Amino acid sequence: MRVIVSGGGTGGHIYPAIALINQLKERNLLDDVLYVGTKSGLESRIVKDLNIPFTTVEIQGFKRKLSLDNIKTVNLFFSSISKSKKIIKEFKPDIVIGTGGYVSSAVVYAAHKMKVPTIIHEQNSIAGVTNKFLGHFVDKIAISFAEVATEFPEKSKLILTGNPRAQEVIKIKPNERLSEFNLVPHKPTVLIFGGSRGARPLNSAVVDSISSFNEANYQVLFVTGKIHYDNVIKQISAKKNPNVSVVPYVDEMPEILPDVSLIVGRSGATSIAEITALGIPAIFIPSPYVTHDHQTKNAEILEKVGAASVIKESDLTKESLLESINNIMGNAEVYKNMEEESKELGIPNAADLLIDEMLKLVK
Incomplete structure (x- = not known):
């Protein structure tokens, strides 16, 4: 053709x-x-x-x-x-x-x-x-x-x-790329990512939560976005946590998705296609600044069937973020149900x- x-x-x-x-x-x-x-x-x-x-x-x-x-x-x-x-x-x-x-x-x-x-x-x-x-x-x-x-x-x-993006991601097999970020391969991992430019409200909530991840049964890969990275590092310099890796950006982000247990971030169409193709549970904080507020509608479709949780940006705090993450990562039944519903939506x-x-x- x-x-x-x-x-x-x-x-x-x-x-x-x-x-x-x-x-x-x-x-x-x-x-x-x-x-x-x-x-x-x-x-x-x-x-x-x-x-x-x-x-x-x-x-x-x-x-x-x-x-x-x-x-x-x-x-x-x-x-x-x-x-x-x-x-x-x-x-x-x-x-x-x-x-x-x-x-x-x-x-x-x-x-x-x-x-x-x-x-x-x-x-x-x-x-x-x-x-x-x-x-x-x-x-x-x-x-x-x-x-x-x-x-x-x-x-x-x-x-x-x-x-079509879903079909590219489904071909990627689990690997040990998490070690590149000083994280432990095969350990349950939460990816927090506010988009290529980052999301200031999400970054702020994560910065406030850094110390709380110390005793978690999971590790965190926190992607700040390049323009926010230096500021985030300054804010957390006194809150060092070996359970959290902070990076400005991840090249070829889909490559690490098969090794991720939970994704926290925006609800753009491409992200949702990738997430549901792999059956990864998600916590969405939709951007309220996109045309027709379509990210909220995207996220609500997954929330309705139990594949994701949604936090409005205006409701995002340290407490709401930690509660949502721990509710999923700390409850095997909740996690399994979300995983199954996500896969059910995937094409x-x-x-x-x-x-x-x-x-x-x-x-």
């Missing part, structure tokens, strides 16, 4: 696209691929670093308030459709896949107008504006949460595939399910 993939702006749109490309390569189904993004987007760095063929169109999102910039946005949208048509005409894809972000709106819409088969992939439990728009035009709408189906009127197009063959739908459209 010759495939154009487009998605950008956040890792949540980019990493599922990369996972799909990797699985197509592994199955020897990819004759050629082209990733279409923007020059300024995160995808321009991530995709290029992976040596995936990459090109760009210029586009931007609408401002929520009335603004002259929105006139520019409309003009850019139409010009980016024209540029996308040229890219499609030159590359001659068998299918075009959009994984979200403003850039995919122009590319996928252009493919539709040129009668090239199209699929969009929605990672979250609340649909993004771009995918809602594209849902009217594409051939198939792949979703990761069954709950988001209510936001698309085009029911016949919907397919529950899960997030470990998500990339293959999406590829199956692609193959149906290109036949």
